[in-house]
Structure formats: C-alpha cells, structure tokens
Ligand SMILES: O=P(O)(O)OC[C@H]1O[C@](O)(COP(=O)(O)O)[C@@H](O)[C@@H]1O
Ligand SMILES: [Mg+2]
C-alpha cells in the first residue's frame with residue numbers, strides 16, 4: 001500500500017466522506033482499538049509482567065479465569081465507560097451488564113466483548129484475541145437493561161476482533177466489507193493493511209476439535225468423515241486440518257485463506273446448543289465472515305438470525321467458505337437434526 005492510512009483516518013473518512021458511520025460510533029471504535037493496543041502490550045509482557053496464569057476465580061460460565069481475562073476486561077471497561085458513546089457493556093467475564101455510571105455522559109450504543117478469547121493458549125504463547133460487537137439501544141428503550149442487548153446479530157452496527165499473534169491485527173466491519181489494520185508498534189497506531197477481504201467459496205481445510213468426534217451428531221460425522229476419506233472418498237480431494245483452540249485465530253486464518261470452522265453441538269452437554277457464546281463470539285465473527293462473502297449457520301439457520309433470549313446464550317457454529325458451510329447445513333437439514 002503506497003500511502004499509509006491509520007485506523008483513525010479510515011474511521012474519520014467513513015464518517016465525514018462516506019457518511020457511513022455516526023460520529024459517536026467512530027469514537028467508540030477508536031476507543032476499542034486503543035484498549036486492544038493496551039491489551040496487546042499486556043499480552044506481550046508475558047512472564048515479565050506477572051500477567052500469566054490463573055486468577056483463582058471462575059466466571060459466570062464456570063470457567064477458570066486467567067489473570068489476562070480479568071486484565072483485558074478491566075482495560076475495555078475503563079477505556080469505554082467515560083467516553084459518552086455507550087449506555088452499557090456486556091462481557092464473557094461479567095454475569096450481568098455493566099451500565100455506564102451516571103457520573104459519566106450516556107451514549108446510545110451497547111458494547112459486547114469476549115475480552116480474551118483462547119484463554120487456554122495464554123500460558124503457552126499461542127495467538128489469542130479480543131472479540132467485540134456493537135449494537136444500538138432500541139429506540140423505545142427507557143433506561144438500559146439486559147433485554148436491550150437481546151437483539152439478533154443482524155442488528156450489529158460494528159463488529160471486529162483483535163488478534164494478538166506474531167502481529168497484532170485488528171479486523172473490522174461496519175457493514176461495508178472487512179478491513180484489516182496492523183499495529184505499527186513504532187508509530188503506536190493501527191495501519192490499514194488489507195481491504196475488502198474475500199473468503200474463497202471452496203476450501204480443502206477444516207477446523208474442528210477432533211477429540212470430540214464420538215460426541216458429535218450424525219451430520220457433523222458425515223461431513224468430517226467425507227473430508228477424512230480424501231481423494232478416494234465422495235469429495236474426491238484431500239483435506240487439511242487446523243485447530244488452534246482460539247476461535248479468533250482460527251477465524252482469522254479462514255478470513256485470510258478460506259476454510260470451514262465448526263464448534264457444533266455435541267453430546268457432552270446435550271442441553272446446551274454448543275460451547276461458543278452467541279452474542280460476543282458467534283455474532284461478530286458471523287457478520288465478519290458474511291461481509292467477506294462466507295456463510296455462518298448453526299446447522300439450521302443463519303447465526304445472525306438467531307434471536308437471543310439470554311446474554312450468555314450458547315450456539316452451535318459452522319462458518320467460513322460458503323459452499324462448505326452450505327453443505328454442512330444441508331446435511332443437518334436432511335437429517336432433521338435438532339441442533
Ligand atoms: O478447547 P476446545 O474445547 O477445543 O475449545 C476451544 C474454543 O474455546 C474457546 O477458547 C472459547 O473462548 P474463551 O477462551 O474466550 O473461553 C474458543 O476460542 C475456541 O474455539
Ligand atoms: Mg472466547
């Protein structure tokens with residue numbers, strides 16, 4: 001790219017030139033990006049910064065919290081609560097919503113985040129990230145409550161993630177394609193490095209935790225079985241497999257070179273629709289994937305059309321290269337699967 005465009009300039013142009021985003025949304029996204037930059041520096045400290053290991057507590061989902069889960073959550077809240085663009089926030093790490101204290105100006109947006117995705121990879125120096133989703137307060141809302149957050153993913157006004165890997169990369173959509181910003185540590189700012197990502201419609205690469213195979217439903221077994229059969233099987237081609245165990249890094253790879261990612265319902269917890277969380281993991285990732293020409297379903301319907309009934313609701317996830325996602329969804333529909 002000949003001239004370097006910072007995230008700030010990109011967002012100002014989206015606001016002023018394209019009229020595509022309101023000023024308050026621009027400010028909100030700038031603050032989220034600043035918080036991600038700060039989290040990136042914390043992540044990079046590793047053992048030098050005493051940020052590794054368990055915090056000795058559990059979150060609302062009964063998962064052990066790592067120190068970095070809590071640090072990232074605090075960084076996002078502190079950065080956003082006083083800016084005047086938000087009414088409230090919700091996070092994987094907090095049971096209820098966080099209403100902006102009334103000593104600060106109130107805004108019209110709702111911010112949801114998974115502050116640190118891929119927690120099991122923190123201590124082993126593998127890519128992790130932050131995932132976020134922005135909704136608008138419903139027009140008829142009087143004061144903010146949890147039910148204002150319960151909007152399907154198609155109502156998102158911005159979504160993105162920041163992956164803390166060999167590079168720190170922020171990937172964003174405001175509904176006009178998916179754009180990539182890389183953190184320039186010397187300048188201290190995110191710089192536009194790729195525009196309008198497109199996910200190839202076909203792929204030869206799948207991502208799923210194979211250790212759960214015996215717990216899967218038949219449509220997932222059928223699809224993966226056909227991939228594993230390779231050239232000699234019904235697909236007539238060999239497939240490759242990747243599983244990073246950080247959704248943020250697996251989805252980033254799919255946005256970069258295609259593939260299909262699945263965390264389906266399985267028999268380990270039959271009463272839960274899946275492992276991943278709808279509102280701050282699946283929804284933002286699904287919108288990004290769709291904006292890049294891919295698809296995202298829960299096996300029966302578009303994830304973006306799932307009507308949430310709870311803040312920490314879970315969902316079965318199949319996303320990535322369009323033709324593969326359609327094939328897996330078709331297998332579910334043919335099986336009449338309830339998942
Ligand atoms: O260890 P498993 O069961 O394969 O799960 C991996 C999945 O869990 C997650 O780590 C959940 O995210 P958190 O670390 O935010 O809880 C996903 O990022 C990832 O795809
Ligand atoms: Mg997560």
Ligand SMILES: [Mg+2]
Pocket residue numbers: 069092114115116117118119
């Ligand atoms: Mg998390």
